[in-house]
Amino acid sequence: MDSATGVKMSPETSAVHYTIDPAASRFTVRAFAAGLLSGFGHNPVIGIRDFSGEVNFSPDNLAASSVGITINAGSFEVQNDVSEKDRAEITRTMNDQVLEVKRFPEIAFESRQVSGIQLGESLYVLKMESDLFLHGVTRPQTISANVASGDDKLRAYGEFSIKQSDFKIRLVSVAGGALKVKDELKLAFDIIAKKDA
Numbered sequence: 001m002d003s004a005t006g007v008k009m010s011p012e013t014s015a016v017h018y019t020i021d022p023a024a025s026r027f028t029v030r031a032f033a034a035g036l037l038s039g040f041g042h043n044p045v046i047g048i049r050d051f052s053g054e055v056n057f058s059p060d061n062l063a064a065s066s067v068g069i070t071i072n073a074g075s076f077e078v079q080n081d082v083s084e085k086d087r088a089e090i091t092r093t094m095n096d097q098v099l100e101v102k103r104f105p106e107i108a109f110e111s112r113q114v115s116g117i118q119l120g121e122s123l124y125v126l127k128m129e130s131d132l133f134l135h136g137v138t139r140p141q142t143i144s145a146n147v148a149s150g151d152d153k154l155r156a157y158g159e160f161s162i163k164q165s166d167f168k169i170r171l172v173s174v175a176g177g178a179l180k181v182k183d184e185l186k187l188a189f190d191i192i193a194k195k196d197a
Helices: 084-098
Strands: 016-020 026-030 045-048 051-057 066-072 076-078 106-120 123-134 137-149 153-163 179-181 184-195
Touching (some): 051 153
Antiparallel strands (some): 066 106, 137 153
């Protein structure tokens, strides 16, 4: 009971704070090849290795939930089975020409508004109206996530797409332009967060 208002306070509606465990989580970016040699080119899959963040989750009041993630832009790693020469070229191109990591070392994601429904016991689908800060540009991004909550862990997984051109990223090509990367990227996440003690 709040002594000032006389309103009964409900402890169940307070958000539980979780810290993201990057070692247990998976975050990938898939690019798609285009151009004359696209049939021979790989669709690069890039793993994001270094990120951190926190989740506030309120199962009884989903609108009180929030997510914030910060990514080290220089931690992207090619996961495809490619030659070391190709891996080095893709990594160098990604860091120097695509992400320009020296100018823009961080990527950030921050939810502004969360809504959703409960599907079953401890299972939810959330819709997050968010801001994505990438390559010096901030744009709104709507992301849907399946969320499963346990006693001391939270799992959120899903995927979404972005266009590089929306973030003023120059579309790159290799092999003299015969192999290009399409504008759209698909991002997939499987995030594990641990309840704070």
